[in-house]
Amino acid sequence: MEPLEPGKKLEKLWEELSSQINTDDPQQIVAFLDKITPADTALAVSRLNPEEQTRLLTLLNPEDAADVIADISDTQGADLIEELQPGHAAAILEELDSDHIVDILGELDEADASAIIDQMTPVEAEKARQFLTYAPDSAGGLMISEYLDFQSNQTVQDVLEELQNNREKYAEYDVQYLYVTDDNNHLQGVLRLRDLLFPKRTTKLASLMISNPFRVNANDSLLQLHNFFEEHNLFGVPVVNDDSRLLGIVLPEAVAEEKHNRSTDQFLGFSGIIGGEEFRSMPLLARSGRRLSWLSLNVVLNILAASVIAFYQDTLAAVIALAVFLPMVSDMSGCSGNQAVAVSMRELSLGLVRPTELLRVLAKEASLGVLNGLALGILLGAIAYVWKGNAFLGLVVGGALAVNTIVAVSLGGLIPLLLKRAKLDPALVSSPLLTTVTDMCGFFFVLSFASLVLEKL
Template identity: 50%
Template sequence: MDTPQPETTLPPEDRPAESAEQLAEELSELVRTGGDDDLSQYIEWLEPREAARAVCELSDEDEVRLLERLVPQQASDLLIDVPEVEAIEAVAALPPETSAAILQQMPSNKQADLVAALAEEDADAILAEMNPTEAIKLQQLASYDPDTAGGLMQTEVVAFRENSTVEQILERMRGDAGRFRQLDIQYAYVVARGRKLVGVLRLRDLLLADDTATAGELMIEDPIALDVETPIAELDEFFDDHAFLGVPVVGAEGRLLGVVTRAAVDEQGQSNAERDYRRAMGVVQEEIRTMPTLKRSRLRLSWLSVNILLNVVAASVIAGFQSTLEQVIALAVFLPIISDMSGCSGNQAVAVSMRELSLGLIEPRELWRVWRKEATVGVLNGLALGALLGAVGWWYAGNPWLGLVVAVALGANTVVAVLIGSSLPLILKARGVDPALASGPILTTVTDMCGFFLVLGLATLMLSYLA
């Protein structure tokens, strides 16, 4: 009896564009009722972004079935295209032997990223299914800080001994052409005993040389290499200064460990910027809308519930000056303005400090220098913003004293906000707390409290001129 097939068997270019839900429905139907060849062909037909969207919309059960039925290489390509949070959950849900087979088809740096993100028991189960030598290498690679050359490098490199002849090298490369083709190589590396890096071999020189020439004769000696612990800020600066696609990474005694590419550094830098922005906005972990609703709700509430408590603390300042507010009701109009403007000024200072920390331009111990630099900007901006809001307050209430109160309050709170905003990331970094995660709510609470206190405190002192 024939197995029913989905109605749509045309490649995407031959049919109208569909939503992710429609693509997922077709893919789900194929997973449940189609043959392996049909399923593989359907994935090939889809653009990588379309395939990723469709997979994210699948149920957990269908996603596992899909990855189990695809050949490891195709499943690997698919997981590289989906968001990392989705890939991690998929790898954890698969049988360890299936996950191991899929991971082994990925570049080593992608393997390490996934293994490092898995729960320890899941990672151990997958590593146990791999070749022991490869598992040890992967475990070591996953142990490097992701923001260092070691954490970003690929261990797949083309390396030859000094005494290898051109004929031997070309024969080896042709015999393993499939693997070398995947590496997108521009250079080969020459190593001595103990895999010590001693030179770089340009492929152009290799192709034009006599068959009897050796790698040692053709290589460029004393090649540029980076230490495995080189931080991402230095990697970024290195690739700005050098027009290289990649650079070798070495460990102790100059041992060649891998290659870090410009593309990997750029991708990590963008990922870090997105992570910092996400955390500053209160999204503590990476989130996509195909994740379970309760899980997404729990992740967001962990941030929002803390903010409720902090806002209650800030609002308690207003409660303490309730009688002043009742007599000068116009102040209620300016409280959110002062709070918001001060918060904006403080967030600008936070952003600059976060950027300088990521580039290695400042250290937590340089707090006093940061304060001096930021205080000048805070005073200038405070004077300008205070004068503008003071004029608005005078015009709105027809009372110059009200204008003076809101002007002084905003000006002073702007200075406070930039001083706190510039120093918070440094203080939190020194205490081992993620600055991107904690700076926002702390800054908002402090600036709100100071702003409310300054406005209502000054108004109380000058109540006879305002009421």
């Protein structure tokens, strides 16, 4: 194949990949994929129809198919893998890094994942089952099993011979350290590669290793891992179980990627996209279901807010100017409340606040709510007075905004903590719940205050 022309339009990439698939020539397909970037591969594969995607993975050998899976998101990769026969899917997954295998399997339903694991080699199947027992964002869920370990009584010569004899296999490993274990795989020490350069070939590893090295437990959280790599500038850290048996290695880039994924999930939750990532290449019904599950809940919540207006419809009809200020009061209070939600979410993720510290958070946010509520209330009340020349109208809308801001900020700080205690996802539920409460309270405060001074308006 000729190299891709510089500046070639992206629109042609999936068309060309489609034509390559139609040749039924795996070598030609691989040659094309080698000439484009991973991002372009992800784009091209996503634009193929489902039949072409399955045919692509079927035509390629497992190693080349695994390269394609590695270039696309885990969600898309799982969608492609589940369309294959379990044996073929297992052969492809075995070519991926261990942490990537678990990420893909974790996206599948239990039956499909089990069928694929059953087709793996016994060693790879056992690793996959073990990795799946850990939370995806824990050290056990993020670790890789591609590492090098040796016995303390082995020599530098033994290590060099092992590396040379298996150089093709180990070339794919992210080798920065060598680990020293005993007969029961207990972690004893670590060696840097440079530690092997100058000693005599007959030197035993026990005399070169760094004893009692840094380690993390398989159940350590993402926050603990992030803090570890912030404190220690290492290329990786060994993962052990409660008995100090070496299980795998966690790399700092895996922690950074998982933090990014968590931020993405939280953003999607705030945006009303639940059930994981959504791509426009996914089936229409699946995409519709993910969005409707949040939107239908929002309809119910908005009906509750609107019912307050219906209850005070006579007051609203008597003073039509109130209709102008109702959305302003609810929206401004909602913005203040969402600021508090964001702070609580951030502090929860960093471990700076516990879900049980409700009174502390309430005190902090309520005091801030009073200050901001008074400032915003005076501002909006002054605008209402200047517009209509009615001081009572200014007091009604300004007072309603001030009180509603206090309520919104206080609840905004508390809701994520309460949801966390109830084992619900704060990123998903906090925003619509707070919006409904601030709308209901805002409408109630404006219309009830107006009812008290209706004759003055």
